[in-house]
Amino acid sequence: MTLAGCSTGAVGAGGTTGAGTDNTTTDTFPVTVKHKFGETVIKSAPRRPATVSWVNADVAIALGVIPVGMPKDDWGGNAQGSTPWKDAALQKAGAAVGSEKGPAQYSEVDGVNFTEVAKTNPDIILAAYSGLTQEDYDKLSKIAPVIAYPEAPYATSWQDSTTMIGAALGRSQTAKDLIAATEKTITGQAEKYPQIKGKTYIYGNLEPDKSDGVNVYLSADNRPKFLTSIGMVLAPVVVEAEKGKTGFFIPWSAEKANQLASQVFVSWVPDAKTKDAIVKDPLLGQIPAVKKGAFVADTDNTLTLAISASSPLSLPWALDAFLPELGAAASKA
Known part of the structure; x- marks a missing residue:
């Protein structure tokens, strides 16, 4: 074989x-x-x-x-x-x-x-x-x-x-x-949140305390793969930016954060204070989805691990915690 x-x-x-x-x-x-x-x-x-x-x-x-x-x-x-x-x-x-x-x-x-x-x-x-x-x-x-x-x-x-x-x-x-x-299970669970389907997304890492500010995950990474699998669409700005790139992420200047156009933005953050800092940040706060409140900021490292290092064991565990947050954000898009 x-x-x-x-x-x-x-x-x-x-x-x-x-x-x-x-x-x-x-x-x-x-x-x-x-x-x-x-x-x-x-x-x-x-x-x-x-x-x-x-x-x-x-x-x-x-x-x-x-x-x-x-x-x-x-x-x-x-x-x-x-x-x-x-x-x-x-x-x-x-x-x-x-x-x-x-x-x-x-x-x-x-x-x-x-x-x-x-x-x-x-x-x-x-x-x-x-x-x-x-x-x-x-x-x-x-x-x-x-x-x-x-x-x-x-x-x-x-x-x-x-x-x-x-x-x-x-x-x-x-x-x-x-x-x-x-x-089959992921499809069934995602169907409970119809507002998710068809929404454009960006999955990135936003750090207001760092000068670079933003990393954007590309389609090769398991985090975008997960969102795509539940019916969401990778934002055109990322599709265009990843052409000719290798690896699983690209750095993105915080000065150009307002160009990260998508209906939903997902990030992992160390704590709730960081989410608040992102929303209030004069640059990161200009990300269109963040401005609208269509922003998922995951503060649970175990949940982040479950999605980023996806497996047949981790994803079932992640769904109950992650999908409600994602659905809430998609409803504001």
Whole structure:
């Protein structure tokens, strides 16, 4: 089986399966998975996957495979370096963090933790969503076969991550079912907020205390992918600005903030005070959607993580908290 990494574009959400859903391998091995750094041949069904970066552990757990090792969620995580959605799935599988059957955890504050990954003795390393460099990939490949991202760092949609990891673990059909159920749920949840559909949006990072002021996320990033998946439309000003650009964001001068025309503007902020400062800022406050009050300022880092590092586990958790805020903003557009 050969899996070519491709971009699906849209990102969805859903409330579907958790850990332990399908513990059987249905694919025939060997399996070859193509990615940015070439292709990885997996001779037999992995039994000891380790993960790096975000998303990958979520996907493995959702497919019914508990990693032997996974990174701590140092940003946006809880006291045990995990997340509510991951904790719930691991608990359901009888493999809670800190328990005998739970995954080992390692910090990635300083980058890929090669030493701790090696200690878990993995038979495959999952990094379909990551920012691996060629050097990182080569080092990890000395530990175990590696599944890297298909095209660009931190630009893999959760659908592609699920497809690639599903193939690597011999659970391609389970992955297809998980994607379909997840997308069905996101569609169903979004339909409860008809005011969202068709609205133009910009997802950015607004920081009034910094001289640069604005970063705008591009269509390759999972945050815009999520909003597009629920029927919103990326603002033409961003579509035009991202032509010929690589990466997942572009800086935008605060002096030109009034040119960021969209019906809704979404940003993550450290606290409620920052939202107030943005609205009152003489430059950022001129963003059309901010002036109208069609502004979502997410102050919950865990919620921000759930959307920016989208997975079949995180998005269902995010919907109940995020969609009402987004619907309220869209009603003011």
